[in-house]
Amino acid sequence: MVMGLMACAGCSQSSPAAASSASTVVSTKSDEKITLKVWHQWSDDSNALKKDYNSAVTAYEAANPNVKIESDALATEAYKTKLTTAFAGNSADCDVFYDWSPGKTQSLAEAGKILAIDDYVKDGTLDQVQPGSTDAFKFDGKLYSLPMFSWYMVLYCNKDLFQQAGATEPTTYDELLTACKKLSDKGILPITNGTKDAWNACFIYEYLAMRENGAEAVNSYLNGKTKMTGTGFADAAKKVQELVAAGAFGSSTLATGSTDADTAFTTGKAAMRIGGSWVASNVYADGSTVKGKVDALAVPLITGGKGDESNFCGGFTESFLVNAGTKYPEQSVAFMKYINKAMGKYAAETSSGFDGWKDSTIDQSGWNDVFKQINTLTQKCTSSTLAWDTFLDSAKTKVHQDDVEGLFGNKITPDDFVKNENASWD
Amino acid sequence: MDKVKTKVKPSRVILVAVLFVIALIQIFPLFWLLEFSLKDNNEIYGSNPLALPMVWRWGNYTQALFSGGLLNYFLNSMFYTLITIVVAGVLSAMAAYAITRLNWKLKKFSYTLFALGIMVPLQAVLLPLFLVLNNMKLLNTYWALLIPYIAFAVPMSIIILCGFYGSIPKDIEEAAYLDGCNIYKVFFRIILPIVKPAIATVSIFTFLGTWNELMFANTFVNSAAFRTLPVGIFSFAGEYSTNWGCIGAGMVVATIPTLIIYCFLSDQVQSSIVVGAVKG
């Protein structure tokens, strides 16, 4: 069971730096040359993270001449299938691998397939990471990994379209409804959402649930400590349906995937997008017509809800872990520490995410304006909730996704929604 | 057979016109593929999905071809596919012949057994097959894909070939045996040439099933050394967003040999030699 609250750690980029460059030299018992096999999912060469990963590996090999890193990358869906099959078949031929879903990692940990690293971090590594950033990687009291970078959910607004409709960028839920009305009256799609992709559909519910109940209550539910109690969860469900009924998402949202929605927003076809901090890079990518026209706001507060500005959706889920079956545990852990830290730094510098490690040498000059806005927002963050599908196990995730889809289509009442979700724990 | 060309009938013209319209409908996706291989995501998803690219991004092609070793994957795919076509073709031709033309007790059962092969959804046998290959220590070698590809090409080939063998009059073998041939000679010298169109047809399907195959190629081999083209192409699919332009470029590169081979093989289908010396 993952312990404790998810402290929002990526916020304070300005915290004092500990000795930031972790030692990259590995103490091997002899000078034997070994090869470490690493699996990850950055297969697209145009992905900045892939280039960064490759440079990090080159640097590591240079500093550790007796270690060779052999990396294999597969695209996301393919990677998921491969991981499932390889571990199920007891033939995961890798030493270090990347995963981004603590819920699924948990089942691997429980089955003893990943290496617990408590013994390897007694050298002060834990002081170098942001507080609370390792919470998602602790199962049954043991630590299995270290953070890389985090993401946060924000509300993106297209300033021009808001101006056209004479609407104001909303800070509360009621203002959101008003804005939606003004936008649709002018024929502008208020919010584009990738409802066809289940995880994206869930963003809407999960944000509302967090605002209604507060991050602590949501995390308590996700950890299995409490069921959905009180009216907050049902109210969040009601609000999803309210938004749908008000036409906030348009008529074809069920057929719109997340990429479709991202593109719709970055080509100026919708006024708002509730999405992860990664959308900021899309805004400044080639082909985007909204550069300089976007504001990032915190997802609207709910008046009377228990959540406040210190709560965010998001957190640290991505990480490199060590296969329990590895022949080289020491070297694998050493590389794993190095690469998690290196990628955290790169992500922060390329505005792909927020660093999980305390590092004052981060070069902020490459940050785009929207990312800077998000960074400022997250300074207030003290606790966060992960995306539910990365946290819950597969069976519960499926129930949750089906239920949220049902909300969008009016096929399930808010009370039945809560009943169903609670029942999935039995 | 010579056609004596007299007057061109108007109904003929209409017929050809209709066929052209159908052809346009069929060729449209290829045209669309070429189009989007030159676009970026924003054009594909938003502003310009069906029209010609506004910016012709040949960079998609250079990116697809040169970064990430697509050429090597291309050669691997060629290797797997050609071997599969030949081996599966020979094995299927022989097995189908035995099922339809020879006499033995288990032949109906064998046919049904082979027919099972086309009923199997690949995703279902992914893990079990993985376990089998793992136990045979064949994973991450060329055999990891060759053996499954051949095994899965066999059922469809056998079924098609059985269909064809069924159309050949039984008297043909009689004539050959009377001339003193043994069964191997009959098979290789007489029957095989007759079913050339069928073999060509079967080869086309084997080619398609193997060249485009993604699931097995993804799971049974890890290293780039044994990787196939489809896996390489789909490496452009990312977690949050997918680079469709590059995927399109990779697919165009993958489709060209398919088209060429299909053209060549379907010519073989066109030519048919029937032994005319059989009494009707």
Add this chain to the structure above:
Amino acid sequence: MNKLMYKKRSIVVFVLPTIIIYTLIVVIPIFISAYLGLFKWNGVGAMQFHGLANYQKLVSADPVFRQALINSLILAAASIFIQLPIAFILALILSNGVKFEKFFRTVYFIPVILSSMVIAQLWLRIFNADYGLLNGVLKAVGLSKLVQPWMANTSTAFTCTVIPAIWQFIGQYILIMYAGMKAISGDMYEAAKIDGATGWQSMTRITIPLLSPVIKVCLIFSLTGSFKSFDLVFAMTNGGPFHSTELPSTVMYSNLFSAGAYGYGSAQAVFIVIECLVATLIIQLLFKKSEAEASAV
């Protein structure tokens, strides 16, 4: 001659190697799947024996799977009654010789060559509510009333997946039937013509009967293909909206790889195999009857 046809050794040579490889790679995994279907398993942890519960649930308590089955039957019907007849007609025209035959033969096959992913993306663009071709055409001809989000409505989404499925593989059946027609000796048609047969009579008395084994093959592929179909729906809708476009294999896939219900997914896989098997046997029986009648003539 008959003696030669019975020679055990040659039969073994012709068949055995194939059977061995095939059994190992195709048959055994099916049985492993059937075995896994008896368990409750999330893929990594411990397996819990569950008996026949998974199989029972399949047939009685799973509305999503039931809808998927119905969908697959609709797809099969469309395939048999729309796709095959069109393919037959086109194959007939092509094999009888027509100008540009080679060109048509090549072009008609193109959709089959393209990956289903491409086809899926293309038709998503055609059916797209905002910038799609279909809605664009409807608006242009003044039928704006009919404009709707085709892929988002549960009533229309499935049909929108059937159309590309039928269209994509017509070329495949054209090819098979064309090859079969080409293998029929031209002499027969000549002889028939001399006897005064019309085109229609030639077709019904010569082509169709002689093509019967090939037609049987097409029917088998068509049915099993429909029951097994996966790629297109997966890429277009992933079974949505609200499971209205699900097919048995998309439900199975999501159980295997998303919901961590490996045992249940395996049971579904076995069901699909059995379903196809039954369909094939029925077709075999039907054709046996008509073959028997034909040879009695």
